[in-house]
Amino acid sequence: MNNQAKTHYRKVLKSDHLGCADLEDFIENKSDMIFTVQQVRQELGAKVAGKKIDANIMYFELKDGKKIKPLVLNATNAKTMKKLTGSGFIEDWAGMNIKLYIDGNVSMMGEVVGGVRINPRPVVIQKQLLTRENSVVWNNVIVAFKKYGNFDKVLQKWTMSQEDMRFIAEGVSDGSL
Numbered sequence: 001m002n003n004q005a006k007t008h009y010r011k012v013l014k015s016d017h018l019g020c021a022d023l024e025d026f027i028e029n030k031s032d033m034i035f036t037v038q039q040v041r042q043e044l045g046a047k048v049a050g051k052k053i054d055a056n057i058m059y060f061e062l063k064d065g066k067k068i069k070p071l072v073l074n075a076t077n078a079k080t081m082k083k084l085t086g087s088g089f090i091e092d093w094a095g096m097n098i099k100l101y102i103d104g105n106v107s108m109m110g111e112v113v114g115g116v117r118i119n120p121r122p123v124v125i126q127k128q129l130l131t132r133e134n135s136v137v138w139n140n141v142i143v144a145f146k147k148y149g150n151f152d153k154v155l156q157k158w159t160m161s162q163e164d165m166r167f168i169a170e171g172v173s174d175g176s177l
Helices: 009-013 020-028 075-085 135-148 162-174
Strands: 034-048 051-060 071-073 097-103 115-118
Touching (some): 020 097, 075 115, 135 162
Antiparallel strands (some): 034 097, 097 115
């Protein structure tokens, strides 16, 4: 039977936090399940699964223009983040790229229920080479260079040749761009 026509039973529970059922969509769409941490906040009295608890909650940047639910960090995932980042401080985890997966062996209250886990291997994102042919992004880079006077923000997501960076810098300087 085709899984695309099926609905996971957990979807009706409308959790505010990321769970296995939410990742099923990514699995079905063959998405890489790599996310960028926007921030982690310690929230006191957060409502999780109908109970108020104190928890570290991880928020993600948009992925492909879509909002991703925040992840309540259990002890295992928090330890994984500490190992990945080299820091036990949640404020240091922002900007980290992580890969999530479903671990079918996670148990809760003595019952195997499955759970969301953070892959303990570092994620390496291959940056795309930005060329003049990518006119929309190219024009945005020129605007950013005029505003900030450098390529720092651009180089976080793209690679550029020294020749192209020099071309933009000189063009902005002499007013031709």
